[in-house]
Amino acid sequence: MTSTLSGGRFAAELRLWRHRRRLSQLELATAAGTTQRHLSFLEQGRSRPGPAMVVRLAESLRLSLRERNALLHVAGFAPVYPESGLGAPALGPVRHALDTILHGHLPYPAVVVRPYGELVAANAAFGVLTEGADESLLVPPVNVLRLALHPRGMGPRVANLADWGRHITGGLRDLSRRSPDPALAAFVAELDGYLPDVSPGPEYLGFAVPLRLRVAAGELRLITTLTSFATAVDVTLSELRLEAFLPADEATAEMLRRWHTDSADPAPPADPAARRGAG
Numbered sequence: 066m067t068s069t070l071s072g073g074r075f076a077a078e079l080r081l082w083r084h085r086r087r088l089s090q091l092e093l094a095t096a097a098g099t100t101q102r103h104l105s106f107l108e109q110g111r112s113r114p115g116p117a118m119v120v121r122l123a124e125s126l127r128l129s130l131r132e133r134n135a136l137l138h139v140a141g142f143a144p145v146y147p148e149s150g151l152g153a154p155a156l157g158p159v160r161h162a163l164d165t166i167l168h169g170h171l172p173y174p175a176v177v178v179r180p181y182g183e184l185v186a187a188n189a190a191f192g193v194l195t196e197g198a199d200e201s202l203l204v205p206p207v208n209v210l211r212l213a214l215h216p217r218g219m220g221p222r223v224a225n226l227a228d229w230g231r232h233i234t235g236g237l238r239d240l241s242r243r244s245p246d247p248a249l250a251a252f253v254a255e256l257d258g259y260l261p262d263v264s265p266g267p268e269y270l271g272f273a274v275p276l277r278l279r280v281a282a283g284e285l286r287l288i289t290t291l292t293s294f295a296t297a298v299d300v301t302l303s304e305l306r307l308e309a310f311l312p313a314d315e316a317t318a319e320m321l322r323r324w325h326t327d328s329a330d331p332a333p334p335a336d337p338a339a340r341r342g343a344g
Contacts, residue, residue: 068093073322075119075140082126082136085243096125116142122271130303132244147301151185159294159302159305166307172325174287181252182210185305192281193324194219194310207261209308210237210252214259216263224277224306232274236276286313 083093094104097122098119106120114122119140123133134144149155167175174190184207186309194201199217202208212218214230223229230254237253287310297303312318 073110075114076108078136078139079122080108082128086126093122093125097121114140116145119143129244130300134300146298146300151301156299156302163307172310172321173310173312175307176209178209178306179310180304181249182208184209189328190321190325193321194327196280197222210256214256216259219278220259222279223280225274227261229276230273281321283316283324285317285320287311287317288313300319321333
């Protein structure tokens with residue numbers, strides 16, 4: 066009975082993910098190195114896959130490591146990708162590397178986040194972004210996306226809030242379409258509520274939107290880079306993102322250098338595990 070139930074759940078999940086990815090059976094079968102006939106039997110629950118086939122299908126569907134473990138689970142197999150706490154010894158070299166990168170990026174801001182913007186670690190220059198923010202938004206776990214758009218966060222200081230906010234929520238919507246999650250949908254709706262109700266004009270640049278942030282010394286113009294651990298085999302590590310802010314002009318670079326020099330606490334960031342706890 067258990068085998069039949071797991072086979073039916075797997076078949077339903079496999080069909081669901083294939084439809085979400087807008088792949089035909091032939092396209093998915095070819096990518097996974099199997100036949101359309103075999104894939105059809107899997108989706109009907111007439112055949113049961115081995116763990117290697119589940120992993121090949123998950124990779125072909127471009128599932129995250131967490132989603133791959135979930136697909137293995139509904140197929141009746143144990144997860145194959147470990148999920149370590151940030152304080153785990155196995156991630157010690159990664160934490161050290163992240164600290165080095167964060168400190169090395171000074172005097173420019175940089176943060177490490179978990180999915181949906183949960184802050185893991187930040188360098189000292191992160192303070193230039195949080196100036197004037199309500200303390201309630203800075204109590205761990207801090208969400209940097211909420212902080213960026215909230216009317217008691219960075220929102221009032223963002224000169225191009227409508228465009229910058231749309232840049233953030235647009236990325237989250239793309240993620241929600243690829244991997245639907247009710248919590249993510251609710252979060253996007255919350256962020257939308259912080260944005261001005263305007264329509265993009267002909268000058269709207271889409272994803273190419275610099276952050277224009279008002280500070281005491283003037284207006285910072287910042288561009289961002291996102292780095293992920295593409296070859297990670299640990300769920301926790303695979304979900305981390307390093308977001309580094311870079312000056313879009315020399316005036317911004319000079320303001321950030323001056324802010325860092327004048328800052329009362331230019332020390333390297335604390336270990337990420339120490340900021341978030343060992344869990």
